[in-house]
Amino acid sequence: MGMKPSYAELVANMNDLWAPCLSQDWPNLPVDRAEGIHIVGQDGRRYLDFVSGFGACNVGHNHPRVVAAARAQMDRMVHAPLGMFAPETTLRLAHELGKVTPGKAEMFFFGNSGTEAVEGSLKLARYVTGRRAIIAFYGAFHGRSMGSATITTSKVKYRNRQGPFLPEVYFARFPYPYRSAASTLEACVKEALDDIDRLFEHVIDPQDVAAFILEPVQGEGGYVIAPQSWLKGLRELCDRHGILMIVDEVQSGFGRTGDWFASQTLGVEPDIVCIAKGIANGFPLGATAARRDLMQKWGATSHGTTYGGNPISCAAALAVLDVIREENLLENSRSQGTYMMKALRELQSESPIIGDVRGVGMMIGVEFIKPGTDKEPNTEASGRILKRALEAGMILYPCGHWSQTIRLIPPLTINREQVNQGLDIFRKAVLAEK
Numbered sequence: 001m002g003m004k005p006s007y008a009e010l011v012a013n014m015n016d017l018w019a020p021c022l023s024q025d026w027p028n029l030p031v032d033r034a035e036g037i038h039i040v041g042q043d044g045r046r047y048l049d050f051v052s053g054f055g056a057c058n059v060g061h062n063h064p065r066v067v068a069a070a071r072a073q074m075d076r077m078v079h080a081p082l083g084m085f086a087p088e089t090t091l092r093l094a095h096e097l098g099k100v101t102p103g104k105a106e107m108f109f110f111g112n113s114g115t116e117a118v119e120g121s122l123k124l125a126r127y128v129t130g131r132r133a134i135i136a137f138y139g140a141f142h143g144r145s146m147g148s149a150t151i152t153t154s155k156v157k158y159r160n161r162q163g164p165f166l167p168e169v170y171f172a173r174f175p176y177p178y179r180s181a182a183s184t185l186e187a188c189v190k191e192a193l194d195d196i197d198r199l200f201e202h203v204i205d206p207q208d209v210a211a212f213i214l215e216p217v218q219g220e221g222g223y224v225i226a227p228q229s230w231l232k233g234l235r236e237l238c239d240r241h242g243i244l245m246i247v248d249e250v251q252s253g254f255g256r257t258g259d260w261f262a263s264q265t266l267g268v269e270p271d272i273v274c275i276a277k278g279i280a281n282g283f284p285l286g287a288t289a290a291r292r293d294l295m296q297k298w299g300a301t302s303h304g305t306t307y308g309g310n311p312i313s314c315a316a317a318l319a320v321l322d323v324i325r326e327e328n329l330l331e332n333s334r335s336q337g338t339y340m341m342k343a344l345r346e347l348q349s350e351s352p353i354i355g356d357v358r359g360v361g362m363m364i365g366v367e368f369i370k371p372g373t374d375k376e377p378n379t380e381a382s383g384r385i386l387k388r389a390l391e392a393g394m395i396l397y398p399c400g401h402w403s404q405t406i407r408l409i410p411p412l413t414i415n416r417e418q419v420n421q422g423l424d425i426f427r428k429a430v431l432a433e434k
Ligand code: PLP
Pocket: 054, 113, 114, 115, 116, 118, 141, 142, 143, 144, 215, 219, 220, 248, 249, 250, 251, 252, 276, 277
């Protein structure tokens, strides 16, 4: 290799350049550029993207308005650390974001990522309640820094050889109706709420609990949608015991479920909301949002950041808000999502390996099982389907404890023709399993 290696040479040496701890589930495609719902590989091949950069590019890759807004801010000022400066785009974003966040979560701590939004929420909850314990839920994914890894249980590989974790974190069952032994949704919800009662009776006094943290739709854990009655029960527990409800909307937020946030779709009012991904369409930005009365108790200097709330990312986020409104993307998320769900349910009737199709808006998961078994997860089929789809030019990504579920999360800008293209490739990839 010469002084300046070619891109192809760098790719060939990838394993000597990047830490091997990164996910090895996917081929790490060399990429050239992206536009809308397409990604163009270094080989010139155009891929239909049904992953949206892990759910970040909700308004489509390189949306021209988002790029232009970021570029304009870049010409003004790249970096202006909060606490020293008050950049206009960051302040303006706080003002605008409060209009769309769930409940009264109208004040913000800005970071750069999902995991930081989660860390902020845990610190805030402990600080303002003066209580020590956090209750998280099995199957959750909240990030990879030490606090968020502590409450992540979607796969044990995220935790292996990382401990000891944060103390005073407890876990309870997340209702997963498809995989519950309970025969009705009601019984499944009761089982999950009873689990919390058992914690309160035997393990931790509710008066010592600062917060519950949950994803309204578990993402990495398998696109499992929290039943509304469970959320209601949890809210009642919060109100009864003075416990805060933190919702991690890092993946489910920003139009993905057909509303600004899944909490609104599912009808629950959280106290603290973790936001990232879709907020800035790929620019690094995250936010911990909370009720004003809580935020105002968070003492000066008890948290902070160098890059968080970066003015370029915030300029991008302001454009994202405009694009979602002006292009009616919440409506598109609902209508294309409904159409996709119907088509996928039809496919399920033709394919014995599809155990479950579930979704809200355009946050859709298809769970694969081994036919003739008691819902045995079909990791192998899911892997082969991803590979076949990729060969046919479609980008997909798995989720779920056994990677047995495939998520379909294209940009919310997708039109019917592109949905049909994607569904057609997916259908062929699934039916090839027969
Ligand atoms: N929370 C949820 C629900 C997520 O899906 C993710 C990322 O996949 C995170 C937190 C962590 O976000 P980040 O990768 O930006 O740190």
